[in-house]
Amino acid sequence: MANCEVCEKRFTVTPYSRAGPNGGLLCPKCSKEAAKDEDANKKKKKRPNAIPGGSRSRRGVHSRILDGTYQTGAKPLMTLCIETLAKNIDLADDLGDLPPPLIDRISRLLSKRRLLDGRTLDLFLQPDAEDLKVYDAARLSSDDYIRIFQRLSQLKTLKLRNAIQFRDNVMSYLISRHITLNSIYLHGANLLTEDCWNGFLKAKGQDLKTLQVYFTDRHFSDNVVKSLNENCPSLARLKICHNQQVSDEGIKHIAHLENLEHLSLRLVKRTSTDAYVEVIKSIGSHLRTFSIQEVEDVDDRLLDALHDNCTSLTKLRITASQVVTDAGFVRLFKDWKNKPLNFIDLEQCRHVDAKNPRENAHQVGLCSDGFQAIMNHSGKALRHLNVHACRHISREAFEEAFSIDKEYPELLNLEISFCEEVTDLIVGCIFRSCPNLKKLNVFGCMKVKHVRVPRGKILVGLPNAMGMVIEGKDD
């Protein structure tokens, strides 16, 4: 038996009794406390060494580069505040009267962290709000959606992503309310039936200017597209993505939508050139956006139709066509009456042959001449250019397009991944010719090895472990 050094109580000494700070022994209770303190000290010591310069920070930097959120310098104060707010959203009862763009940013960040549920949704349901944008509605139930329409009687713009539980009963409730939507964006609402879509368009289509549907599975069909003509006379923007039901027939109905300015399609069913040509011939003259994705069979006739009919395009996207030819692109961009475009995406428009991948006798896909024609026509105004996997653009074509006397002041994003001929020199030339470039993607460009990246620009996808090396000193 002995008296404890700290609390001076008597206790039984065992082989496990600890020594106190002054050489005496400690009772079991006090030893436990002492052990805790020691552990805490150890942890504190380890932490600060692990963070700076270690693998975590390097990994973090790379992860942010790929996310597109990378930047040098401190984060804006607003971002810091919004991040703190999102972390502690369970403490907030009310967002007060913040301006709408800020509310939208909070909503985005909450969605990113998957924090948007029935409770946090209430923060965004201000009775006089005209917009509601929920970027991740996966945790909302049918009742939550109905609550949106109960609270927001002025609603004009509705955007819901991952809105799985947006079912027929929600839609019928919306139909029954006096809400006139101008714009609806539904992503993942694959439980809504075709009848319900028809009912909605019939009841609320009159004022609809924007209709965007993603992942609606089998329920948004050719018939629904057909009914747009009747029900939505003022439709200006139509986007149908990842849709398994709309086919050529549906596309032909789009040709009757006379007020349409923005059209984006990404259909699962195989579609043919004829349908698209019909659309372009009919409404091409006032289209500003034309975007079709995963269209393997679309050929040069579409490009010619675009050349002949479109004069106000600013955004053009045709991806994954294996039939269009270089000559077609040259014909499209040469002497085109359309003003220079802001956005061009011709991802994976290339020749595919597993046996002779490098031979391309018929110049299928976007090749050198087409690329130069694009840069000559639209280079001045281009902000985004994507020629991902257009493998047959030659080194000379790149060098010519980005030669010392060429400047593309508007270009912000350039995607040249899997263009095999890209070299260090070309990447350097691109940085020289595009003073405002933010991001350049070079995945799979194996000839790019050691490029110095100017400060403020981002080079993604270098084929080495080093990643990008920024020019200039740190201080």
Add this chain to the structure above:
Amino acid sequence: MDVDSSSPSKYITLVSSDGFEFVVMRKAAFISPAIKSMLDPKSQFQEARTGRCVFEEINGIVLEKVVEYFHYWYKYQDKEDVPDMEIPVELCLELLTAADYLGLDSKERLLPSR
């Protein structure tokens, strides 16, 4: 503080609604487009002549955080992998409103002008 327009002082004074004064480096405070335009010598605002900005909407506690941010930003303006500044949770909303008022959001404006 009388400032000659040819060589303005390196420091400016920010005053909160409850009368606290903060002396800040001019360069650091200029990331706020609002403060920058207030102090533009061409603008003929009173602030531009005196180098003194009074914020009736921002109280001392919030303004102190804002000033801290100015210096934090100045210190890290060209660095990579910057540690985040601590924001006290209870000030979050007020600070957010102040940041919005002072225009401390756009990435483009925050980039050093070189």
